Amino acid sequence: MSRGQRPTLRDVARESGLSITQTSRALNGHEDVAAGTRERALEAAHRLGYVPNQEARRLRDPNVRSHSLGLVLVAGSQRFSDPFFGELLAAIVDEAASRGYELQLSTPLADEDPVASYERAIRAKRVDGFVLLRTALSDPRVDYLVEEGVPFVTFGEVPGPGRRLSVSEASDCIQPAVDHLVALGHRQIGCLTEPLEYVIAARRFESFKQALAHHGIEARADHIVPSGFREDSAVAAMGQLLASNDPPTALVAFNDLVAFGAMRAAAQHGIDVPHELSIVGFDDVYASRLSSPPLTTLRLGERAIGRELVTQLVAAIEDPDSATDVHLTPELVIRESTAVPPTR
Amino acid sequence: MSRGQRPTLRDVARESGLSITQTSRALNGHEDVAAGTRERALEAAHRLGYVPNQEARRLRDPNVRSHSLGLVLVAGSQRFSDPFFGELLAAIVDEAASRGYELQLSTPLADEDPVASYERAIRAKRVDGFVLLRTALSDPRVDYLVEEGVPFVTFGEVPGPGRRLSVSEASDCIQPAVDHLVALGHRQIGCLTEPLEYVIAARRFESFKQALAHHGIEARADHIVPSGFREDSAVAAMGQLLASNDPPTALVAFNDLVAFGAMRAAAQHGIDVPHELSIVGFDDVYASRLSSPPLTTLRLGERAIGRELVTQLVAAIEDPDSATDVHLTPELVIRESTAVPPTR
DNA sequence: ATGTGTGTCCGAAACGTTTCGGACATATGG
C-alpha cells in the first residue's frame, strides 16, 4: 500500500496553528520563538512524521551538507585487488556512519580523466568531502581539490601548497621490521618496493633507508627491487635478485601481496623461506596468517586508518580549524617467515 | 580561485535570446521546438558550461532518478570479514559506473532497527534501488522494500509474495564438489554449513543433500556441522566431528573462511589434509591459493555476481518488465585440499 | 472572408524550504 503525500512544513504549520515561518524557526532551533510555541511545533511535526525535504532546503541554501563522503576507486580492473581495501572500506563506512555520514562510492569510466569523477560529485553537490586513497607524490586529484577548496583527506602525506589534510604512517614506519631482522643477525637486507611515485611507497622507502643507516648498514642498490602492487609483479621482479651471486638474506616488502609474490618466487628457485631468505610484509592482510610460512608483517590496522581518515575529514568539513594531520605507528606481527640468516 | 555562481537556466535563456520555458524544453528534447532554436539553446548552454541543478529539478518533479544504488552493510564489527566482499563490492561499483550509477554505502548505527538505514535512504530519495546482501529466508528488509515498492535485488532467492528480483546460484551449485569427491572415492561426505536461515546457505544445503542422493549416498545427520560465517566459528564446530569415532573422509564447507577454520581444526587434531580428510571450500577467495594446502573450492566469481546484481537492478529501475532472475553456475577449482580417501 | 489546424513559442504557477524586513504587543524608562 502506497503512502499518501509526505507531510510538508505547511501541514505542520496548519496542525500547530502557527505560521510556516515560525514553524520553520521553531524546528530549526532559532532564538525568537517562545518556549510553548516551540513545543507545539515539535509536537505537531512529530505527530505527522514530518521530515524536511532536502531538495527544497538545499535549493534555498546551497551550502547545507549532503552528509556524505566521496571515495573514488582507482581505475583499472585490479583496483581492489588488495584484500586490504575491503577491510579499510568497511572501517571507513563504519566510522562515517557513527558520525552521521554515508559513503558515496564511484569509479572513473574507462579512460576518463581521473578528476572527472570528482568534478561530477562536486557539481552535483553529492558529497561534503573526499577520501583519497593511493595518492601519488604529484597527483592531479589533489591539485584539483585544493584549487576547488573542497575538503579532503589523503592516506599518506602529499607535499605541495594549500591545505592538505592527511593520515599517514610515522616516518620510521619500516624501522620495526629492520630492527627485527638485524636482531636476528641479518646484515644483507633488501627491499621490494611499490612504485615510488606513490606517497606511501616513498615514505616506506625513506624509512627503510634510514633504518639501515641507523644500524650502520649501507643500502645496496642491487638489493632494492622495484615492484608493482601485486603478487605477480613481485614474482617477476624477484627473478634477477635471486639469480644474483650475492643476494640479500632478508627482504622487506612494501605490502603483503608483494611478500607473497616473493615467497612464490623463492619457492620456484628452490630457496627456503625463512631459513635461506627471511621475508617481512606490510599490512597484515587476512591471508598472511594462512600463507606458508605464515608471514611476519607490519600492521597498521585497517580500522585505525579508516577511523582516522573519517575523523579528520569530518573535522575538516565541520570545523576546518580542528582537523589535524595524524601519524600512525605500525606494529610488527612476528610469524614464521623470518629467521636467523644462513651461516655461509 | 573560486568560481562565480554557476550558470542557471535563466542565464542560458538570456544568452540564447529565448524564454526560460523554451530553453528548458529545447534542452530536454521536447517536440515543440524548432530545429534552429534547439541549436541555439544547446550552443548557449554549452558555451556557459550549464549543468542543471538537481535539487531544483527534483523539487519540481520528485520522481527523477538520483542515479545511485544503495547498499547497506550488515551490522556487527565482523561484517566485512569475508574477503569475498571486497571484490564483490568493487565489481558492483564498476558495473554501476559503467551504467551511470554510483553506489551509496551505509551501515546501521549500533543496535538500530535493520530497516532504519533503508528508510533513511528512501525518505531522503538518495537512491533509486538497493542491493541486498546476506539476505535471510525471512528478512524484514525484504518485506519493507516490497511494501514500499522500491526496486531491489537480492543475492540469493528470497521466497514470498511480491516482486522479488534476485541473482542466485543454480540449484545444483554444490554438485560439482560432491561429484569431485565421489570420483576420488569418498562415500562419507560431511558438510560445514553457514547458518541455514540465510538464503544462500539454505540453497547450498539443499544442493548438498541432493548431490549426495544423486550418488545414492545417504546424508548422515552427525556429519552435518552447523557453523557460522567465519573461521573461528568453524574451528569450534569441528571439535566434536573430529572426536567422533566415525568421522567423514571429506567435508564441503559453505565458504572458504569456514574451510580454513576446518583445516586449522584438523591440524590441531593432528589430522592430515588432504590425505586423511579432504576439504572443499566455496568462493575462491584470494587466500585460498595461499593456504596450506591450497584450497579446492567452488568459484562463482565476484565479478560475475556483481555484474548481474547491478545489471538486473538497473533494469528493474529503468524498465521493470525487463528485469529477470539470474542463476549462476559455480565452477570447481581443484587445488590440493582434496585427495583419495584413506584406506581403512 | 471565416474557420480550423499546426508549428512555435511564452508567462506564470508550482515544488518546500529559509530568511529578510517588518509588525504587533508588552514592558521599561523617562
Place this chain on the structure above:
DNA sequence: CCATATGTCCGAAACGTTTCGGACACACAT
C-alpha cells in the same frame, strides 16, 4: 503619557526547474 526597547510572530520573496494553459502566426480549406 510618550519614547524606546524587547520578545514574538508573520508575509512575501527567493532558490532553479518544469509544465499547464494559452497565445500568436501562418497555412490551408471552406
